[in-house]
Amino acid sequence: MSDPVRSRRTLRAGVLGSPVAHSLSPTLHRAGYVAAGLTDWTYTAHEVDEGGLTPFVADLTEDWRGLSLTMPLKVAATGLAESVTDTARAARAINTLVRTDTGWAADNTDVHGITAALREAGVDGVDRATVVGSGATARSAVLALTDLGATRITVAARTPQRAEALRDVAEVGLEIVPIERWSRTGAPAVISTLPGGEANAAAAGHIDDGLAGATVLDVVYADWPTPLARAAADHGARVVSGLEMLVHQAARQFELFTGKSAPVAAMQAAGLAALGQTPDA
Structure with missing residues (x-):
């Protein structure tokens, strides 16, 4: 046998x-x-x-x-x-x-990972949101935010022309602004799709109190907290690590x-x- x-x-x-x-x-x-x-x-x-x-x-x-x-x-x-x-x-x-x-x-x-991480942080039914960056992960971020109810999304990009390609991701009102304005949109939910290192640190330098009360998901999970995550927390935001997105995906x-x-x-x-x-x- x-x-x-x-x-x-x-x-x-x-x-x-x-x-x-x-x-x-x-x-x-x-x-x-x-x-x-x-x-x-x-x-x-x-x-x-x-x-x-x-x-x-x-x-x-x-x-x-x-x-x-x-x-x-x-x-x-x-x-x-x-x-x-x-x-x-x-x-x-x-x-x-x-x-x-x-x-x-x-x-x-990845879209599910972002959605689940933000829902776990209490973000759902938002009307406005901000995406920082315009690369491949930004497309997943836009899709996730529409799943969470966003109808108006601001994309803060280093290269605004590149961000134009995000307009076909979902049927949503999309505004494109320079990356220096990413923390001043007044959105209650923000997803930074920037990589770690210099890009993340540079974005951290363009931050003000407009983030108070917002939830910020930084998709980076290594060397946590990142400069952007630390700066956002110092300015009153609730910060979610990219590890949460990674785990849920x-x-x-x-x-x-x-x-x-x-x-x-x-x-x-x-x-x-x-x-x-x-x-x-």
Whole structure:
């Protein structure tokens, strides 16, 4: 008689990108598997660039159930998917591939991650909001804010001409202003999509008391708090770390891959521990 434990098939998922060594996805997903008792699941990281994506996916065996995608693969993955969700199509970015009976289904869980992080912070039913930055993440931010009820969104951008491309993301009133005005829009919800480092620090220098009482989500999660997060808190804003977005987008992937409810608290605790942070850091 065969041993049911030995004969159980291992199910696989992983994160692809270049660079990928810094990714917290393995930490979050593995913590989820442990908390959910999914002993037959593994999650690994793989260095894959745009040219290597198609052959990598083509070589995957049937035990691979899902892929998380980081840059520069979020656009390149479009050609691999049999189906693409409306959210991923509107965001023009795919961060999730889920194996189905007929092929790979593409999704974008970044939008869910932003929405869930802000709802958890008490933001819902807002009419006005501000997005800082105009890159790829800004598209997901605009979609998330419309999900939260925003009908008027201000985009504060270093290159206003680039921000014009955001007008087709959703049917919403969009105003574009110089990035120096990002904290003066009076919006109760603000999402900074700027990367860490110089851009974040520069935006922190353009801040005033117009943020008092607002909720500010900074999508950066490393080296927390960022200069922008510290300055916003000093000016009376409630600040939400990008780790919350990351955890919720990973939790949605967990559910798509496994079909099980995600143990969000366990995943969040693992992320905080990996970053050397505490819940109120």
